[in-house]
Amino acid sequence: MQHVRRRLIVTTAGFGGLLLAALVGAPLLGSTSISLSRVFERSIPFADNSDAQIFFVARLPRVLAAALVGGSLAMAGTVFQALLRNPLATPDTLGVSSGAALGAMLAIAFHFDFAIAGFSSVSLSSLLGSLGALAIVYMLSTARRRGLSTTVLLLAGVTMTAFFSALILFVQYLTNFADTFRTVRWLMGMLDVGSYTPLIGALPLIAIAFGLVATLPRPLDLISLGADAAAARGVDVQRAERLALVSASLATGAAVSISGPIAFVGLVVPHIVRLIVGSDHRLVLPASALLGASFLIGCDLIARTMFAPIELPVGIVTAIIGGPFFLWLLVRRT
């Protein structure tokens, strides 16, 4: 076996390079083709450089949004799969995105109008919704003194998702036609953020989440083999489980507040990564975050160019790619 340190460097460099290429390449493509050399041409003032304006103002915020959302969801999916010892877990499994969706629905339906520092009421409400769902999950997990029961958590997540979905339908039923259209569009998942502001709002939360997760790869390896085995190897299981739960949910909530729910990234990406780098979470976690970012940038590129000038919601593209992959995965595992 190659040394872990070397594998880590190779993995990070490889997936990091892929992300860098996506970050630079994706904004060049679109309805108007622009050239990279003109974008960074110093002799033309920014106000006259239409290529640079398209790159930095029109397209880069959206590409960065895809990177942040994709990276967060893939990281959260990896963490939940290890925490719940279930390769089919996703960032949605515990109901966090449903909570976020409910928040956004309420903001749209009741025309909340409290944009703070440039953040729309919809993304603020969805963030509050996901934090509310996280609070419920956290209380459920601490109600039992001797650590989390994965079965209880999974069932609680399914129940919360169903419960929030019913409330979402209820809110939709009450709204008028135009608002219903907006809510449906939000639920499809869109990355047209319009400016850097929503990203700057979500960034601190995502940074905190990644900072917490950085302490967890080895404990997650051990927890995936069972709580008792992990405790016997020196893991403070209860603390690690709570940290994992909070950080993955926080990243999910922040991501959903940017884009709305986007399916399958958090499920599919960790599995692709495990096929390439193995199961050691010290490799899987960074690789998932990097590949998740690149994957969503790619999906969004398809979403905005395939049927141009029509832009598809990116959630539809990830589901169309992710659905068949998921089925293949199910067949392969059994």
Add this chain to the structure above:
Amino acid sequence: MLRATDVSFAYRDGSPRVIDGVSIAIERGDLVGLLGPNGSGKTTMLKLIGGMLRPNQGSVEFEGRQLANWPRRDVARRIAYVPQETRAPFDFSVLEIVLMGRFPHLGPFALEGPEDLAVAKRALEATATSAFTSRLFHTLSGGEKQRVVIASALAQNPELLLLDEPTASLDVGHQLEVQQLLTRLNRDANVAMVLSTHDLNFAASLCRRLVLIRDGRVLASGPTEQVLTPAAVRALYDVNADVHMHAGAGHLTVTPISRA
């Protein structure tokens, strides 16, 4: 080395005690078997000894210090635990599983170095699992998995090894292998062991001392030859049994005859 004094434990407040006033002393290099019927509290007692559960009453002391006050990492450098069954939901290789035993010896962000790899290799050799090093853990048979998990526990460099039903799902051949492995480890590496088992003959062939537990209480404890009697088997399992020394095997054997 380890002293459990008057330990009581219930999984919830108000629920019946699973362990009720048990005292056990384990010396360096000891080889102790916990015997008892299903639900008697053997596994719970092992977890209390390993500090994975904290007693509601009484104390567990390791080298004179309360185990409950030790950070988990410090405990894991001295006491290792092999659960009855280990499942890996992801494709970990055997070497990766064994290297996880190095966790308590590494800093939070440290990666395994050549020294850790050497420890893992020795653990693989000691358990005769070197041939599987790069195989995926979940493709191994039950007996092979058990030996790999024991190797992972050995990689912790423990002074005390706790094993929960180490032969529960193994055939006779693999049972014999595990028995010989544990005897060798105890003798050569001077690792003290406490194991729980249902298999009286396995316990008789391996353990120097036995602790008989029923309903969370100790019925008897002492050297295997003195403790393992027909009367003890009846008190423990409500079974009439024939106990005699097997000349060929060189240890006591128990043959259940009828329900008492």
